Amino acid sequence: MKITFLIHNVYGIGGTIRTTVNLAAALADEHEVTIVSMLRHRARPRFAIDPRVTVVPLVDNRPSSPDASDELHRRPARVFPAAEKRYKQYSRLTDRRAEEYLRDCDADVVIGTRPGLNVYLARFAPAGALRIAQEHLTHDTHTDRLRTRLARHYRTLDAVITTTEADAAVYRKKMRLPGVRVLAIPNSVPDPGPAPAQERPPVIAAAGRLVRAKRFDLLIDAFTDVAAKFPDWSLRIYGAGNDKQRLQDLIDEQGLGERARLMGAVSPIEAEFHQASVVASASDAESFGMTLVEAMRCGTPVVATDCPLGPAEIVHDGVDGRLVPMGDRDALAAALCDLIADEPVRLRMGEAARTAARRFDPAHIARAYDGLLTELSAARAARPRRRLEAGWRTLLARPAQSLLRR
Known part of the structure; x- marks a missing residue:
């Protein structure tokens, strides 16, 4: 499979970057993996990236880059949600580059790694690709305004993955996503090797x-x-x-x-x-x-x-x-x-x-993703019917709930 990750800025430092790089390397054992970095601010990523993984930056923020002076980069984003914490770093240029890349890419699977990028995923990813939203934050840390926006777009995805079962349970309870698989898969951390053969300091x-x-x-x-x-x-x-x-x-x-x-x-x-x-x-x-x-x-x-x-x-x-x-x-x-x-x-x-x-070994987490991708591919044909059935159940339940409140 061709698997593409959307990430905010793979050139920086952070937990989401680290776990994405880890997972991409593990998946590269069996798949063709690309990391699409919406932004770039330096020549090389701070984390070592497996040479089998392709890195594609979309908007270059370095002062010497033509993107830095592009008129569209000075205009606020329209697609990236304004309620997202990173909104001020996005622009009409990032909206356009995301749309162009996703609509032209031939990925079998596209995985977003933060709420705003998951909106790009829902709006622009190829219709034939599996579309998966990762949530590295939590449902309850998002504002009501952002959750309302996300619910509308997440309903069009194939899966929403949280890092903990506790957060997955919150999503299942508070955000109705008929036909969307909501599950927890933890972040991956590689084995750093044995500790040096010496007494640890206090x-x-x-x-x-x-x-x-x-x-x-x-x-x-x-x-x-x-x-x-x-x-x-x-x-x-x-x-x-x-x-x-x-x-x-x-x-x-x-x-x-x-x-x-x-x-x-x-x-x-x-x-x-x-x-x-x-x-x-x-x-x-x-x-x-x-x-x-x-x-x-x-x-x-x-x-x-x-x-x-x-x-x-x-x-x-x-x-x-x-x-x-x-x-x-x-x-x-x-x-x-x-x-x-x-x-x-x-x-x-x-x-x-x-x-x-x-x-939490990356190979173990990669196997969990492989299992999910197999499951989603097999169930994809039935997903529209399940969404329709869920919608009808909701509509039919409303009169009963109204009577109970009287």
């Missing part, structure tokens, strides 16, 4: 965008307890974002000095996780939890807040890591201290984490 690591939802402030606050009880241990936070100065001010106010450090963005992150004894996440919200899986694949136990929606589907509390209540500073500090104090438990959890995380 380091707690954390990684992610430096934004308020990631609650690195809570982690820094909790670390003050760790620092008081275990003077040899330090905290390293990897990432970039608008919250950097606020977090540095908090480190300074707590008098942590070099014990807690903002390390900047590092990619790939596995080498740093191999050099940590524990990885922590204090997020208030996660659509999946890539850093948790990346840490576990390194054999590093994790301590994470049990926030919606991902961590509980990744971490088995007390087996390969710890889950603590969201926003509970004391519980987070206590869990970290417990793992630090009990090295045998920490090592045992790390080995359990490495074993459990094998289920």
